[in-house]
Amino acid sequence: MSLAIASTALIGPGAGTGNASSHREAPLTAADPQVDNTDVYAFTSPDNPDTVTLIANWLPFQEPNGGPNFYPWADGAHYDVNIDSQGTGKPDITYRWTFHTDDQRGTNTFLYNNGVVNNLTDPTLLFRQYYTLQELRPGCEPVTLVEHGQVAPSDTGKASMPDYGRLRNQATVQLPGGGQTVATQAADPFFLDLRVFDLLYGGNLSEVGQNTLAGYNVNTVALQIPKSRLAFKGDPGRNPVIGVWSSTEKQTLKLSPGKADPTGRHVQVSRLGNPLVNEVVVPAGLKDTFNSLPPSQDHNQPVLVNKVLNPEVPQLVQAIYGIPAPATPRTDLQEIFLTGIAKATNGPLAVDLNSQLMNQDIDASKFVPAEELRLNMSTPVTANPDRLGVLDGDFQGYPNGRRLTDDVVDIELQALEGATPGHLIPALAAGDKVDHADKPFSAAFPYVALPYAKAVNQPN
Template sequence: MELRINRRALIGLGVAAALTASSFALLRTDAGTASSHREAPMIAGDPRNDNTDVYAFVSPDRADTVTLLANWIPFQEPNGGPNFYPFDTRSRYNIKIDNDGDARPDITYQWTFRDEDRRGTSTFLYNNGPVTSLDDENLLFRQRYTLKRITRHGVRTLVSNGVVAPSDVGPASMPDYATLREQAVHGLSGGGKAFAGQADEAFFLDLRVFDLLYGGNLSEVGQDTTKGYNVNSLAVQVPAADLALRGDVRRNPVIGVWSTTDKWSPRGYTQVSRLGNPLVNEVVSPAGLKDAFNALPPAKDADVAALVKRVTDPELPKLLEAVYGIKAPATPRADLVEIFLTGVAKGNGPIAADLNSQTLNKDAGKLRPAEMLRLNMTVPPAKDPNRLGVLAGDLQGFPNGRRLGDDVVDIELQALAGAATSGKLVAALTDKVDHNDKPILRSFPYIPLPSGVAVNQR
């Protein structure tokens, strides 16, 4: 199928959404910024607080556990010294879980960081010799962290003096970075694990979607824009029962997951980043909502008419029709409400499947629609994962959680074009970047080791 641009239709297409006064009041732009790879105006100047991706999946090698992983600080050039890429010591980094469907966090895993800097006025170097362990005296700058588990019953410290895997300075400085990664995996009581440190940017895509949707004729595809860059990752692996409502995975198999960053200011901590499903704020939200969306707690999503409208009447299908002639599905899009706001269940909308809505939890109350990544923890790991996830019959893949190998760009393009209800894929509708350039690791935290080659040398 050859797709050609219809420039006249594109010029005539109205794509701006008006904000009502009440909606704008709920979306206070002074309170927050955005996440997902610098896609909002304000967060572009604050990369240490920019939350780029969230992953949630049943651990492939420990099927009774769930791995939650979130990334920050996008587009890290491997040779970005001398300061490299530390976490912000004045921020709180959170992964939040809603297991009863009220759109409020029932469990929060929260990381805070502190610097250990021995350079003083004597050197500019990150290290002054080869670093072979996390406590190596040659490592002059390191970060330590505290990890807490917060519930309505109280706060429990899981890790009090964890060491962050450092930025990978290079092979002369860190000849065996895999060992440093391994040492940075911290065991938790009850059989869990935690990690904080640098990693390869596992999100793969061609970002030229913003040039009139891949050049207007799909000629600008096949280039992994994030190839070679690194991120900072935070991850926990815990028994599924630790996340399930009332600790009962069989009765209450579904959780909702999102991450946030709380930044310190004279007014106290303020949420400046929020991320659940990939690309929501990047592609679904218009420019006028991007900064404000990430200050909003999920419990208020359903109150913002302008935000809900961007799901029920999204912009991208109209652009696909204008540019490529792919007919946009009829609105309102109840299928997208299921994918992004309620989870997929037979009682929620037109997608005829019980998959990942908290309405499937027998002990849950009334569901409040909210944007978050939802995972059914009873779906076992796929023996042969398919990059297109649920659309290809692989029920462990996105939008049922998100694995590191899920091709979320292609999945969301197809879903926005109507594939979740029609069952039909548009073969040409792809960015032709099907996988990351580095393989997923077989053990926690699974995300590949950081790249050590300058991006402009690739």
């Protein structure tokens, strides 16, 4: 795969226009942040390359001082990470976290904790959440991987929780058959300057350089799992490509004085695969619908497909900055977002990168275009990851999965306008000037940074 072709493969929509990656992107989830997916990451674990790490985040813009209730997971909702190993747009595996709350405050106190919390078992921690983690496969009985896992709580501050890393370690659970998982609060790993909404950084790229998400936290589930558990027929050598997306299902709430009880069947209310798609490809009137759809139905939505083939953002860039928009229809984008990139798709990007059509044992007649984050698990781990991923010749980076350090905003900002490796568009070379997260990531699972504990509105 030549670098030039790889660069062309990355020409995509949404350059620099994400409302974060999927933070408050749709009307209904903006009003219900507990079930709002924000980002999904999928990558070969750098310190354990026989495994894949899947990270999914919810509940954006958590200001650390937001007590006294802080940021619980929604009781009874289904927080899912889905794996499509055959390219049908349907999950072959779903990992499902379901949470419940043990609130010991009652009528005695308003405090989340009434003393220092050094351990998850300390009686000073008054608000606790637990979860069940199940592995679901079609036609099979659910397999419970974790029966009563404890969530690492919201970080209420240094005085209350002097060593949050200790609490997160205690909340990390080893899984039967290999792998591990944790449900925790974390510093939001996504990074960008959100002044994109003021005429694309002020109309002249003057409003750049501030990581708008610095200081905010998210709720995170992280799962490290052997590749053989994810690959079709358990064979990552023959079937290395998977599609990944997160989704949330919830029940209707039955309200009574002082209570809100979930009732009825679960309904999908949010989903996320590739970053920035629902923000800047899907039009406002279709965003809630997109969140409710399974990926298997994406190709049956003509408005959605048209917005992939004829995206809005390049026209905005042309109008504001005078950079000509590439010709439409954008069949290259159809490969990136709906089919994966492979010779077998018969698209313009005649390379094998990350489509399930590369898997040797699938039934190609059942393959459908579906919006998913696709990962080729056979791509070797990069010793020195490049933040621009495939665009800079690092084939383990986005859009081949997504690592925490991948700068998806700058990747799309440059590639959108036809940049090739080593030949960036000069007017946009600096991007949004936010090239990395504010807090460094860990070298070991779960890799995400510990949550912020100080208020966002600090002096200076």
